[in-house]
Structure formats: structure tokens, C-alpha cells
Amino acid sequence: MKIYRNLEDFIPLDNAVVTIGTFDGVHVGHQKILSTLRESARVSKGETVLLTFFPHPRLILHPEDDSLRIISDIDEKVKRLADAGIDHLIITPFTRDFSNLSPEEYIREVLVGKIGTKKIIIGYDHRFGKDRKGSLKDLVAYADIYGYAVEQIPEQDINDVAVSSTKIREALIKGDIDTANIYLGYPFQLTGKVIRGDQLGRRIGYPTANLQVRESHKLIPAYGIYAVETSIIEPIEIKTGPYVPHLPERITYGMGYIGTRPTVDGVSRSIEVHLLDFHEDIYGEILRVKFLHFVRHDQWFENMEDMIRQMKTDERQVRDLLGLTH
Structure with missing residues (x-):
């Protein structure tokens, strides 16, 4: 796996298969998305790219809120993503300027312009762009214009794993290490x-x-x-x-x-x-x-x-x- 500490360090690929998110914990629910990402790249002979952010977006958008508690620090997350077989990991600094990109600007400038996305794999509730207004609907609407395909992991598939970062946090707070580790x-x-x-x-x-x-x-x-x-x-x-x-x-x-x-x-x-x-x-x-x-x-x-x-x-x-x- 290659790491990039900024989008500017990344040279756009010819066939990037991309997913985006904080992936806090890289838990077994996240593994569903990552396995789909790897399989899609294998079929299309592309390369997998995961775009994540550091620091956590909430720390930038809501600095007054000290309630955020993360499951994995940046090194722990990088190790798990490397173990998951990701080809390229972009850890881009999250800034207010970045957060103010409109959904179309985000797609055109970041996903297509900076990464070279030919396919994007997202979870069922993925949001992006200014005020988190971007959604699957926007990705589909601009797909033909910017030349990429979209695949959404159905909600049912994620729910079948019955895992979320929230459930893990709740287990850890109670001392239920066995459940958290599962x-x-x-x-x-x-x-x-x-x-x-x-x-x-x-x-x-x-x-x-x-x-x-x-x-x-x-x-x-x-x-x-x-x-x-x-x-x-x-x-x-x-x-x-x-x-x-x-x-x-x-x-x-x-x-x-x-x-x-x-x-x-x-x-x-x-x-x-x-x-x-x-x-x-x-x-x-x-x-x-x-x-x-x-x-x-x-x-x-x-x-x-x-x-x-x-x-x-x-x-x-x-x-x-x-x-x-x-």
C-alpha cells in the first residue's frame, strides 16, 4: 500500500476504484465495503483507492464539541487498511475550504480531477460536500458527465453484518471487550x-x-x-x-x-x-x-x-x- 499525506501528492490513476470515509476502527462492517472495493478493482483491472481525512472532520467543523471519541488513531487505522489490501491510501487534511466544496465541485475537482475515479463504491448513507448535502443521487447524476460508475453497498448488506462504530463505542464504554473485539x-x-x-x-x-x-x-x-x-x-x-x-x-x-x-x-x-x-x-x-x-x-x-x-x-x-x- 502507498500512503499520500495530501491530495496534491497523488498522481491521478487511469482506472481508480475509490471509496471514501473516516473508517474509524476499520471494523467488520467496513470490511464489507473494502472487500467489494477489492473485487471491483480485480474485475476491472483497476487499482483501489481509499480517501480518508485527518484530523477528523468533526474536529474542524465543530471545534467547540469535545465529545468525539475515536476507536482507532491514525497509525492503527493505516495498519488495518494495509492489512485489508488497499493499493492507495490518501490521508488528506480536512479543512474548512475543503468542507465548502459543493457536491459537483467535490466530484469534479477531487474524485475525478485529483484521483482519476472510474468507479466509486459507497455505503448506503454516504454524504459529502458542503453541509453534507451530496449523496448517492448526486454521484449518479454526474456519473455520465464525468465518466465514472457508481456502486452502492445496499443498507441490507451492511445491516446483515450488524456492526457499527456506535455499537463498538457503547461496548467499550461498558467494558464489554469481548463484544467490541468481535x-x-x-x-x-x-x-x-x-x-x-x-x-x-x-x-x-x-x-x-x-x-x-x-x-x-x-x-x-x-x-x-x-x-x-x-x-x-x-x-x-x-x-x-x-x-x-x-x-x-x-x-x-x-x-x-x-x-x-x-x-x-x-x-x-x-x-x-x-x-x-x-x-x-x-x-x-x-x-x-x-x-x-x-x-x-x-x-x-x-x-x-x-x-x-x-x-x-x-x-x-x-x-x-x-x-x-x-
Whole structure:
């Protein structure tokens, strides 16, 4: 897969088969669109192109609204799209000028002029252009004029998969990791830098890696204890050119914690991982945490002894869930 960080970096293709969208999570519902895209390109001997936007359009159009929470950050999304077999990924900056293009300008200048679209594959509810007024009707109306074909994924086909980004967010907020991971088709993950905490975990026999999640709008699952898989990865930089996957190093397993540490009068949210059977110093490293199982919700204990006793129980349960020896 080749990546382009701007439409200006892209040279129009002779036979581009295109889809457009945020594809947050690249979940199994999105996979329906992507599989149709690949098959259409195969039949027509074309090349697949996915146009997405960064930052998320809502952050530009409604900066006062801080409610947006995304399932996958840009690196996670790029990896999933590469795994899905996309030929060309255009990550174009979303701006107000871009949002003010009329539906016809969007079709003429972007889809045809910048990309060379010969066929476009869209979901049943796709909207585009100024005030999101563009729809399937516009794409069909201008198809003959600008020389492309349109294929819409029927609503029934999408509904048959019974997946949406909203359902995934709802599951994660409840701590229902099993459901979220089924809908995603892979384990939900958080990625960030390991920073120094207050060393409380080390003092009680459970040293933790404190995670500073790099994407401020990333959705954080319910507070509680999780069984997780972790890997140290290289610092991430998405740039124009061939996609080069970041190979994980030192994969290990752990007991993840999200919460405010109420027993020790914590106030701010903390994201920590106690790495099982691992004793290296990884401060400053980039850690990717995959959430495999939910163990329990966060809770307050009357004293440290009760908390440590429960943590030992949690560790046994995590090891059982992960198939690790005690």
C-alpha cells in the first residue's frame, strides 16, 4: 500500500476504484465495503483507492464539541487498511475550504480531477460536500458527465453484518471487550509512551508501565482490570510513500488497569499495565496494548492490604484467561 499525506501528492490513476470515509476502527462492517472495493478493482483491472481525512472532520467543523471519541488513531487505522489490501491510501487534511466544496465541485475537482475515479463504491448513507448535502443521487447524476460508475453497498448488506462504530463505542464504554473485539475483528488497542508514575505499584510488588496515550480523542474503555497483550513498537511517523509496518518487539502479557486509583485517593485517570514475568526498564518506549478480556470494574478498598489481596486474585484470573502459568 502507498500512503499520500495530501491530495496534491497523488498522481491521478487511469482506472481508480475509490471509496471514501473516516473508517474509524476499520471494523467488520467496513470490511464489507473494502472487500467489494477489492473485487471491483480485480474485475476491472483497476487499482483501489481509499480517501480518508485527518484530523477528523468533526474536529474542524465543530471545534467547540469535545465529545468525539475515536476507536482507532491514525497509525492503527493505516495498519488495518494495509492489512485489508488497499493499493492507495490518501490521508488528506480536512479543512474548512475543503468542507465548502459543493457536491459537483467535490466530484469534479477531487474524485475525478485529483484521483482519476472510474468507479466509486459507497455505503448506503454516504454524504459529502458542503453541509453534507451530496449523496448517492448526486454521484449518479454526474456519473455520465464525468465518466465514472457508481456502486452502492445496499443498507441490507451492511445491516446483515450488524456492526457499527456506535455499537463498538457503547461496548467499550461498558467494558464489554469481548463484544467490541468481535465487532472489530481484532483486539481493541491503546498506544502511547511509557512515562514515570509515582512508583506506588513498585512499592507494593506490582510495578506498572504508565501509558500516556498519544491521541487525545481516543476512546478509553471502562475503568477496571483487563487481561492484555503488549508490544513495544518503533516511534510512529506516517508519511507519504510505501507503507512500512512497525514490527512489534518483545511481545508480552499483562494485567491492565484503567481508573483513578480510588483506594489511594487518586483524582486523575491512570492507564497502567503490570507486565507479567517481565523486568526490563521500558521508560520512554512506545507501548501498544491490546485488550483481550475484561476482569472486573474499578473499586475502592478500605486499606492497602485488601487491595493487594484483590490484585493477587486478579493476577491469577488474568493468567488463567491468557493461559499462562501461575
